[in-house]
Amino acid sequence: MTAATSPESTRKYDLGFYRYVRDNVDGGDRLNKCMQCGVCSGSCPLRTDMDHGPRKIFMMVRAGMKQEVLKSNTLTNCVSCYNCVVRCPRQVPVKYLLQGLLGLAVKEGYQEQTTSENGRFAKAFWWTASKYGRTDERLMSMKFFFAMGVGEGIKRSLANQKLAMKMLKAGRMHLGMPHKIKNTGELQKILAKAQEIDGRA
């Protein structure tokens, strides 16, 4: 491939992108504190499933690589574990920045948050976590699989039968009523309060 036709030569740079992120995306005002140390990417349990680690995403924002950033699966694959947030030596709110960039990507049509597989998985995870205060693998998997339609739900359930049996044998999954925390009513109150505070922010 010649230099004239390489992806680098046709890449579009939006030089206003960094300024836009700085002024409009949650946590963007701390982006200039990032010193590219890579602690966030090195700490991220999902790094190998991401197109780019958070460190590189921030470098790409600065470089104006808007399309690559907003199309990246880094934004959808972040599972909000907060490893990066607690470990960043410059207090860059990594997870919030990725979440804010995802919001921007959805708004501008680069990503479909709720209809993507990751979006469906996140919804299924949140459904069981907020209802029971714990994740129940069976319910979460069923909710996730059948959110893609009955046919796909049956297909995926059958495809995962062996794994389910192994998990049962290893005590990583159980039959019967879902495990839940003692006071789910308190949890609902906490979540309602958090939503109220979030709505005010």
Ligand code: SF4
């Ligand atoms: S850990 Fe913080 S300072 Fe280091 S690359 Fe990540 S965001 Fe930047």
Ligand code: SF4
């Ligand atoms: S919050 Fe997201 S980006 Fe940060 S370490 Fe966890 S999965 Fe990775």
